[in-house]
Amino acid sequence: MKLYDSIGPNPRIVRMFMAEKGIETPKQTVDLRGGENREAPHLKRNPHGQMPTLELDDGSHLSEITAICEYLEEKQPAPPLIGATPEERAECRMWTRRLDLNIAEPLANGYRFGEALKFFEKRIPVAPEASPGLKKIAANRLQWLNKQMADGREFICGKRFTLADILLYCWIEFGNQVGQPLDPANTNIMAWLARVGERPSVKA
Structure with missing residues (x-):
């Protein structure tokens, strides 16, 4: 996996979620202020141009913090940060x-x-x-x-x-x-x- 990261609260939510789970993955910073998230390479990863985006091992991409965190929870259930039941x-x-x-x-x-x-x-x-x-x-x-x-x-x-x-x-x-x-x-x-x-x- 690889996390496309940036400033702002939404990327921080995913980073904090990963830290609580002890998940480490490569990160690539996207220049939000400079508009890099609105350029073609990032729009291929996330057509909304938003941050963050998680690249999966098969090369596909997930965006939206809830979807990313739920995916990570399913991949690594412990410790449960959404729920065990x-x-x-x-x-x-x-x-x-x-x-x-x-x-x-x-x-x-x-x-x-x-x-x-x-x-x-x-x-x-x-x-x-x-x-x-x-x-x-x-x-x-x-x-x-x-x-x-x-x-x-x-x-x-x-x-x-x-x-x-x-x-x-x-x-x-x-x-x-x-x-x-x-x-x-x-x-x-x-x-x-x-x-x-x-x-x-x-x-x-």
Whole structure:
């Protein structure tokens, strides 16, 4: 396998997932800022021009972080980061979907259509008028999640550290860097963020 890597939260999610599993594979950095991901060689690997992309041993390519992580989980089930049973896998997928749709996506587009507009307007369709609303949605859903974690759960799926935690951690860290800092009033998430931040995989 080979990971086509870059800056940004999505590649970091895959790197962190691999680090937790102890999976090592060659990596090739794609220059996201320079637009290398929009050039023909990368578009052959991923027609969406997104990052990251995983090249499999047969020469085929996988993109989309959830698909990549689920593939890696199937190839190397231990330690389980999605789940060891149908029930555990379903729970992790439920939370990963919730976090991706309700927090990560609006946070990302709030940034792309706002602070990063000049960078993205030549690359993707943008809606600058939507940026404030998208940021508001992400902040609101974080408040909702904070209440869900008021029962003292250690991680998103209770006592299990999963892909859901990795995804949320990377996106909150990204938000902190691009003008969407986590509201300290979300005390349960703040405590969770500190716990996850102690894991060696965050350095991946």
